[in-house]
Amino acid sequence: MTALLETTGLTRxxxxxxxxxxxxxxVAAGARHAVIGPNGAGKSTLFAxxxxxxxxxxxxxxxxxxxxxxRPDHARARAGxxxxxxxxxxxxxxxxxxxxxxxxxxxxxxxxxxxxxxGRQVAVQEQAMRLLEQVGLAGRAGTPAAAxxxxxxxxxxxxxxxxxxxxxxLLDEPTAGMSAADSSRFAELVESLGSAVTVLIIEHDLDVxxxxxxxxxxxxxxRVLADGTPDEIRADETVxxxxxxxxxxxxxxxEAAP
Amino acid sequence: xxxxxxxxxxxxxxxxPLLVSSNVADMLTRVLAFxxxxxxxxxxxxxxxxxxxxxxxxxxxxxxxAALLAKHVTTVAPLQLLAATxxxxxxSAAVGWLLVxxxxxxxxxxxxxxxxxxHELADRWEGVTGGTNGLAGIPAITVVPGAAPVRLAGVRYWxxxxxVLVCGAALVMVSRSAFGRTLRGVRDNEERMRxxxxxxxxxxxxxxCIAGAAAGAAGALWVAQARFVSPADLGFEVSAMALLAVxxxxxxxxxxxxxxAAVVVLVRxxxxxxxxxxxxxxxxxxxxxxxxxxxxxxxxxxxxxxxxPGDHTGRPPDPPSHRGTTPxxxxxxxxxxGTAAT
Numbered sequence: 121m122t123a124l125l126e127t128t129g130l131t132r133x134x135x136x137x138x139x140x141x142x143x144x145x146x147v148a149a150g151a152r153h154a155v156i157g158p159n160g161a162g163k164s165t166l167f168a169x170x171x172x173x174x175x176x177x178x179x180x181x182x183x184x185x186x187x188x189x190x191r192p193d194h195a196r197a198r199a200g201x202x203x204x205x206x207x208x209x210x211x212x213x214x215x216x217x218x219x220x221x222x223x224x225x226x227x228x229x230x231x232x233x234x235x236x237x238x239g240r241q242v243a244v245q246e247q248a249m250r251l252l253e254q255v256g257l258a259g260r261a262g263t264p265a266a267a268x269x270x271x272x273x274x275x276x277x278x279x280x281x282x283x284x285x286x287x288x289x290l291l292d293e294p295t296a297g298m299s300a301a302d303s304s305r306f307a308e309l310v311e312s313l314g315s316a317v318t319v320l321i322i323e324h325d326l327d328v329x330x331x332x333x334x335x336x337x338x339x340x341x342x343r344v345l346a347d348g349t350p351d352e353i354r355a356d357e358t359v360x361x362x363x364x365x366x367x368x369x370x371x372x373x374x375e376a377a378p
Numbered sequence: 379x380x381x382x383x384x385x386x387x388x389x390x391x392x393x394x395p396l397l398v399s400s401n402v403a404d405m406l407t408r409v410l411a412f413x414x415x416x417x418x419x420x421x422x423x424x425x426x427x428x429x430x431x432x433x434x435x436x437x438x439x440x441x442x443x444a445a446l447l448a449k450h451v452t453t454v455a456p457l458q459l460l461a462a463t464x465x466x467x468x469x470s471a472a473v474g475w476l477l478v479x480x481x482x483x484x485x486x487x488x489x490x491x492x493x494x495x496x497h498e499l500a501d502r503w504e505g506v507t508g509g510t511n512g513l514a515g516i517p518a519i520t521v522v523p524g525a526a527p528v529r530l531a532g533v534r535y536w537x538x539x540x541x542v543l544v545c546g547a548a549l550v551m552v553s554r555s556a557f558g559r560t561l562r563g564v565r566d567n568e569e570r571m572r573x574x575x576x577x578x579x580x581x582x583x584x585x586x587c588i589a590g591a592a593a594g595a596a597g598a599l600w601v602a603q604a605r606f607v608s609p610a611d612l613g614f615e616v617s618a619m620a621l622l623a624v625x626x627x628x629x630x631x632x633x634x635x636x637x638x639a640a641v642v643v644l645v646r647x648x649x650x651x652x653x654x655x656x657x658x659x660x661x662x663x664x665x666x667x668x669x670x671x672x673x674x675x676x677x678x679x680x681x682x683x684x685x686x687p688g689d690h691t692g693r694p695p696d697p698p699s700h701r702g703t704t705p706x707x708x709x710x711x712x713x714x715x716g717t718a719a720t
Contacts, residue, residue, distance in 0.1 A: 171573065197575035205573075211566040214559075222563045223574045225556045231576055232584065233556040241556050284574055 124149040124318045130179035139165040141342040150315035154329040155322045157339035163322045171203050172196040202286030206293045208273040212266035220248035223283030255279040271302045291321040395532025403531040409643045410542045411599035416623040416639035418592025424630035426585040427565030432493030433620050436466035436590035438612020440597025445513045445607045455519035459598045466594015474586035500609040512608025519602050538599045626668035
């Protein structure tokens with residue numbers, strides 16, 4: 121299998137703090153690749169470097185054979201990276217349907233169309249409605265996004281990321297704050313995506329990770345601690361130490377601090 | 379119901395010259411011109427989330443362009459209007475390239491700076507602008523080439539009303555389009571828009587130019603009535619009043635902005651002389667009152683009316699996590715939007 125996303129020696133410093141230290145990662149096309157690690161391991165920094173909201177201090181990001189290290193976030197999005205935010209990041213004043221239509225109209229190249237009323241962009245509206253049905257929010261189409269419940273917001277968040285038909289879907293702690301039922305429904309949604317969409321998921325909830333992932337990378341203190349199949353990771357002693365920490369508790373809570 | 383109300387309002391607007399004296403018609407003509415300035419600014423600030431304190435600059439550039447054209451080239455008003463629109467758009471295109479890359483307070487301060495620079499330029503460049511004295515003796519407009527100059531206040535009013543309706547309709551069209559939705563998206567959450575693949579600079583730049591074009595057009599219409607233009611017409615006060623009109627009208631609601639413009643001009647022109655020139659004080663009070671009593675502007679009061687059959691969605695209070703707030707303009711979410719779900 122070829123790699124859809126590859127990072128080589130990705131490094132990011134915040135002043136004297138080395139948040140990410142030479143992380144090389146290869147995400148195979150069609151994979152469900154999870155990145156886990158304790159707090160302060162550099163997961164969110166890695167996410168930001170891959171999506172383009174941060175620039176690396178050193179290293180490269182190659183997406184689909186192209187070096188995108190210097191490309192801005194919106195260009196990476198157009199190239200086929202979709203992402204969800206750790207905290208739901210919606211268009212709160214707009215109705216749910218318009219939230220999705222913003223994504224579908226961009227994908228249709230209609231984001232700057234000024235002559236027709238937005239409601240008459242039939243293809244854009246219909247596609248948005250289809251996506252709403254897919255995530256089970258069809259009944260809430262006219263509700264302002266600000267009025268959604270937390271679970272519904274998370275659903276809309278995922279729907280937004282999918283609405284641009286990305287080839288790589290990047291999920292930043294998608295089940296954070298979700299109930300067990302919502303997490304499970306979310307996992308079903310990801311399972312239903314099909315192999316045309318590659319998924320890179322950063323997650324705390326190990327149940328979700330081991331249910332979904334075909335490959336797991338463990339970050340610890342800004343470095344790759346282990347990389348392998350879920351079974352290999354489960355059996356890996358260094359990982360267990362990093363997480364459960366016999367004598368390594370101090371590692372988790374003190375060394376990572378600035 | 380909305381159509382009936384809109385039709386009645388239109389009929390009333392059209393009938394104005396038949397009902398009032400020419401002085402009042404002249405004042406209402408200025409209200410209309412100022413309303414167009416406020417409409418453009420509302421598209422920029424209320425819908426695009428870019429509050430500008432420098433809209434007097436394209437307004438004044440449009441006014442000077444129309445005045446110079448009238449004095450030296452042609453008295454045909456639609457040509458003056460086109461030239462002024464182009465001039466306003468050109469100025470905004472020139473400065474907007476840099477300006478829209480800033481956000482919030484920085485954007486506000488930079489637009490203010492541009493407004494002051496253009497004001498200073500109008501003051502100093504005497505050969506063209508007449509300096510502090512301004513440009514007087516501007517000939518009366520003609521509506522079509524070869525026609526007699528318009529001397530009746532009522533006819534002038536009708537011309538300006540037509541122009542404002544046409545330009546206003548264009549702005550409403552833009553606000554309801556997919557591009558309008560893009561603007562609301564940028565206002566609500568620019569970072570998310572980028573993650574969806576929008577190069578957010580483009581819509582921001584475009585709306586800045588559109589607002590500049592509207593301001594330029596408004597300048598030409600202002601001059602068509604006033605037949606005089608001076609640096610005072612592009613001072614800070616004009617910019618501030620335009621923003622005030624947007625705020626008290628209800629940010630993001632175009633008809634609210636037009637109404638706000640009427641209030642601002644009426645207070646300034648009618649009330650101020652009676653109070654010995656303390657109009658700005660009254661405007662300040664109106665502003666404070668509006669912000670406290672009508673946090674969503676005139677447009678927001680609609681929410682408290684018995685709801686008309688659901689053709690629009692109301693908007694609940696913003697959650698604290700809301701992004702993209704703009705500091706100088708209080709958060710006054712509009713009560714209804716063109717893109718409401720259908």
